[in-house]
Amino acid sequence: MRPLFVVLWAAAVVGAAGCGSESPGGPPADDPAPVFTAAEQSALAALRYDDRAPPPDPSNRVADAAAARLFGQRLFFDRALSGPLIEGDNDGSPGTLGRKGEAGKVSCADCHLPESGFVDTRSRGNQISLAAQWTARRTPTLLEVAFAPLFNWDGRRDSIWRQAIGVLESEREINGGRLFVAHQIFALHRAEYEAIFGAMPPLDDAARFPALAPTEAGCRARMTATGEVYDCRGIPGDHADYDGMAAADQTAVTQVTVNATKAIAAYVRQLRCGAGRFDAWLGGDQAALTRAEQRGAALFVGKAACVQCHGGPNLTDHQFHNVGLQPRMVAVAFVDEGDRGAAEGVAAAVADPLNVRGAFSDGDDGRLPAAPTSDMEGAFRTPTLRCLSGQPSFMHTGHMTTVDQVVAFFDRGGDPPGGYPGTSEITRLGLSERERADLVAFLATLEGPGPAAALRAGP
Numbered sequence: 001m002r003p004l005f006v007v008l009w010a011a012a013v014v015g016a017a018g019c020g021s022e023s024p025g026g027p028p029a030d031d032p033a034p035v036f037t038a039a040e041q042s043a044l045a046a047l048r049y050d051d052r053a054p055p056p057d058p059s060n061r062v063a064d065a066a067a068a069r070l071f072g073q074r075l076f077f078d079r080a081l082s083g084p085l086i087e088g089d090n091d092g093s094p095g096t097l098g099r100k101g102e103a104g105k106v107s108c109a110d111c112h113l114p115e116s117g118f119v120d121t122r123s124r125g126n127q128i129s130l131a132a133q134w135t136a137r138r139t140p141t142l143l144e145v146a147f148a149p150l151f152n153w154d155g156r157r158d159s160i161w162r163q164a165i166g167v168l169e170s171e172r173e174i175n176g177g178r179l180f181v182a183h184q185i186f187a188l189h190r191a192e193y194e195a196i197f198g199a200m201p202p203l204d205d206a207a208r209f210p211a212l213a214p215t216e217a218g219c220r221a222r223m224t225a226t227g228e229v230y231d232c233r234g235i236p237g238d239h240a241d242y243d244g245m246a247a248a249d250q251t252a253v254t255q256v257t258v259n260a261t262k263a264i265a266a267y268v269r270q271l272r273c274g275a276g277r278f279d280a281w282l283g284g285d286q287a288a289l290t291r292a293e294q295r296g297a298a299l300f301v302g303k304a305a306c307v308q309c310h311g312g313p314n315l316t317d318h319q320f321h322n323v324g325l326q327p328r329m330v331a332v333a334f335v336d337e338g339d340r341g342a343a344e345g346v347a348a349a350v351a352d353p354l355n356v357r358g359a360f361s362d363g364d365d366g367r368l369p370a371a372p373t374s375d376m377e378g379a380f381r382t383p384t385l386r387c388l389s390g391q392p393s394f395m396h397t398g399h400m401t402t403v404d405q406v407v408a409f410f411d412r413g414g415d416p417p418g419g420y421p422g423t424s425e426i427t428r429l430g431l432s433e434r435e436r437a438d439l440v441a442f443l444a445t446l447e448g449p450g451p452a453a454a455l456r457a458g459p
């Protein structure tokens, strides 16, 4: 049972009546008492942190199984699933994971850093991430991610396990490929895997399941007259090791990798931000927030209308919105131009044989729409605003490096049309300098304790 919502609004002035009429000894003029309308009060109550478990994931029958959680935690920190580093910026210097050509260097925890709220504070520039290559978008937090129906900034994946397979196979990220990953699970984690999922296929039968050395796994870039192409091994469409296997063996390999990633998803589902000072204040602790933070809370649900998209206990509606963001150059000299966001991402999820409707899913709860809608052009998923404080950069591009910049962006109504695909939903707010500062102050009150220490390292 959740406690009933009780607020002692004593220190706040309810309604507009008290505005500008401070009695002597009251708050100074530059730090006025917050004012809340009744509508703002109930809008704020709806933002209170919900510490109940995330919604069930019927696509993953081990989503909440203890053994799978532990196995998944081990795999999350396991660099042995990774193939070679491709990008030459991998020169062994601080912030890189090794040198070009080396394998076994990347785990999930190398971009989703547990001590940094599961975002990337490692890669040069703290904006986009460098593993096998540079990612095109900023690494989002994994805290509270199990509440999202679709994943990634663009909704390209419809389950956490499908996302993890994508990463294991991505030539930008772990660059391992499902055949190599299945072999590594067989070689390094067989007993733990079989205790959860039953007998593994005979992956030691090299005639049926070609073995790949770590540096042979995944993709390598090759220059041709028409540009760079990838030669890949151990993934569907490789015209090599994977495509050469019997169909039933391909399915067996895919099933091993799917199962491993379902365990990873069981671990990821436990990653939570937890309640912050804002929630203590909603619970009645008046001293938990300063006046500025309370004024910021009122603006968030009132004049600044942030709650229109950042609603609910995680301050996100989990929907896709076009906020009129023109990408800028990030520190590694990359501009993410013309990104259509969910218009392409959701279309890809719908066409994906590994989606929640596919043969490898344990059930479909209807989370995937039939097709992208027209308002998804240039739209990205509203991020949670919980546990934002340690995050070094913001937005899917990562080009903003302070919360002040984000608030100023929304205040000026986003970037002018033309610099991004689609139509922006954002309009100018006309906030004062103090109002912008109040909003920034409020966002810092959403910092929670994060996951327990036992979840922040390999088991």
Ligand code: HEC
Residues within 6 Å of the ligand: 076, 106, 107, 108, 109, 110, 111, 112, 129, 130, 131, 132, 135, 136, 137, 138, 139, 140, 141, 142, 145, 148, 150, 151, 152, 153, 154, 160, 163, 164, 165, 167, 168, 172, 173, 174, 264, 268
């Ligand atoms: C090279 C850095 C990197 C590595 C390694 C990495 N990720 Fe990510 N992760 C990202 C980026 C970047 C995104 C956003 C991609 C996008 O939206 O296009 C992301 C997105 C996600 C998401 C979706 C988050 C959301 O809010 O929708 C999940 C879940 C996730 N990663 C889990 C994992 C797991 C599990 C692993 C290991 C198997 C992993 N990641 C490894 C960079 C990384």
Ligand code: HEC
Residues within 6 Å of the ligand: 300, 304, 305, 306, 307, 308, 309, 310, 320, 321, 322, 323, 325, 380, 381, 382, 383, 384, 385, 391, 393, 394, 395, 396, 397, 403, 406, 407, 410, 411, 425, 426, 439
């Ligand atoms: C129309 C929906 C919408 C409204 C209104 C809105 N946001 Fe957002 N917000 C988003 C989306 C979508 C993103 C991600 C955009 C992107 O990366 O392309 C975002 C990103 C952010 C981020 C960056 C978080 C991160 O992890 O990168 C912050 C902070 C933020 N919003 C705060 C606010 C505040 C404060 C307001 C009110 C002034 C506000 N937003 C109004 C939809 C909205």
